[in-house]
Amino acid sequence: MIAAVQPQQLLIRQLFTAEFYSAVQSESSMRTQLHKEIFTPHLLIRALQDNADREVIFLPDGSSRTGREIADETSRYCQAFRAQGLNRASRIALLSGNRVEVIHVTDAALLEAMLITSLHPMGAVDDFAYVVEDANIDTIIFDPKFDHLVGELKQRCPQLKRVWSLGQSNSGENLLPFVSNHDAAPLIAPEVNGEDVYRLTYSGGTTGKPKGIEGSYRCFMTMTQIMMAEWEWPENTRQLLVSPLSHTGGTLFLPTLLAGGSMYVIPAFEPVKVMEMIQEHKINCMLMVPTMIYALMDHPRAPEFDLSSLETIIYGASPMSVPRLQEAIKKFGPIFFQFYGQSECPMTISVMRRSEHLVDDPKRLSSCGRPVPWIDVALLDHQGNPVPDGEPGEICTRGPLVMPGYYNKPDLTEEVFAHDWLHTGDIAIKDPDGFLRIVDRAKDMVITGGFNVFPREVEDVIATHPAVSAVSVFGTPDEKWGEAVTAAVALRPGMEASAEDISKLVRATKGPHQTPKIIHFVDAIPVTNLGKPDKKALRKQFSG
Known part of the structure; x- marks a missing residue:
């Protein structure tokens, strides 16, 4: 069961006790030490000390480490x-x-x-x-x-x-x-210093080139505090890690330690292996993208396994189909916890707790939750003004969780920080209870199976095929993937290319997750009055 500890109490106990300071700071009579800031390196050292004799991670080869x-x-x-x-x-x-x-x-x-x-x-x-x-x-x-x-x-x-x-x-x-x-x-x-950058996370952009998102000590300390205070960790957490340890999975290691839990690692997501691990080790916590949840629900061998130990399924990274979320809640119980964030403001801008997943309320289930109180969150119009509740506006945020900027890209940094807010590019509506519902994206990024795919990058690859005259890549709704990468391709007169030809080209260059799952051959790519590809028209045409 979830420990009966208030989030604020948990945070204070873990981060701000006198014992903590004495464990991570050297004795000094200098006044400069009195209000010395602490960051994630201090938390890591303390967490490893507190769990020195306990197995904290179990590895794919069957070994473990204290x-x-x-x-x-x-x-x-x-x-x-x-x-x-x-x-x-x-x-x-x-x-x-x-x-x-x-x-x-x-x-x-x-x-x-x-x-x-x-x-x-x-x-x-x-x-x-x-x-x-x-x-x-x-x-x-x-x-x-x-x-x-x-x-x-x-x-x-x-x-x-x-x-x-x-x-x-x-x-x-x-x-x-x-x-x-x-x-x-x-x-x-x-x-x-809190503003020192120690991590770069690369994400695509509207120009088609990835951006280096700067992660500072201040940013990641705040991220960890929010995860400890706002996420619903089971008591004696036994977490199964199925995502890359070098990416999202790695951000879970320190909070799991601070929560007094253990992490079980497998090489990759494979439904039967996941269900075997849950049953054998009584796993009570997992972070999954929606496609993984669907795979567990739909697997023909699912009835063979006892998954009743699960207390919290954490999901995010892409939208979850409302009908499938309703089905999942009915199948696994009210154990779903959603987080919404982005690399520029990592992991947690808003959360929707387990009790807030109202199975008979489709609008609630389509929400990305309510903003956490550790940062400022607002829905703004193009001029940077707040929009009335019930009206669409861009999710914007500011506070200690926000990145310092894009590495070596001052113009893009200035653009995304317009009006002294971080602009997420997601358009949402706030309901009377304060829940945000994302209705569109200002940018054309496709989120498929938890991966961010930027159409321009895929378009540039497809355009290298000698038979291709024009191409537009966009996302279409997909029950399994959240969104399917979809390409509309116009061929040169008298030339031929198959969908398999296009898929092989992209797969070889960009990898499988950026390869279009659907390819439509069209006579011409529709354009707007400004001469730009009309992706809205394409989505409407091919989303039926």
């Missing part, structure tokens, strides 16, 4: 980084599947105040090369299963000074012997 083992190995990575010449000016890229070394690398970078960015395991070399060049990456650390991709990346990015693999590989030097050369040492939180 808090002390995580801390000791992370300290070896810190020392290895320093011994190999890395420092605060170093810039690291990580490409890995779900393995424990992901935690050690990301936490060591955090504790050494180095900048790190994660390359998505489902990405393509073109995307990786852009990130490496744009972020001035000098060190890449990778899982050997991506050896072939990193080999190509090395050829395209000669500025890489260090190419380290987490084991034997052909493309990089094995990092693990460097790590094992060191003895465990106490972890020490770095001296940092």
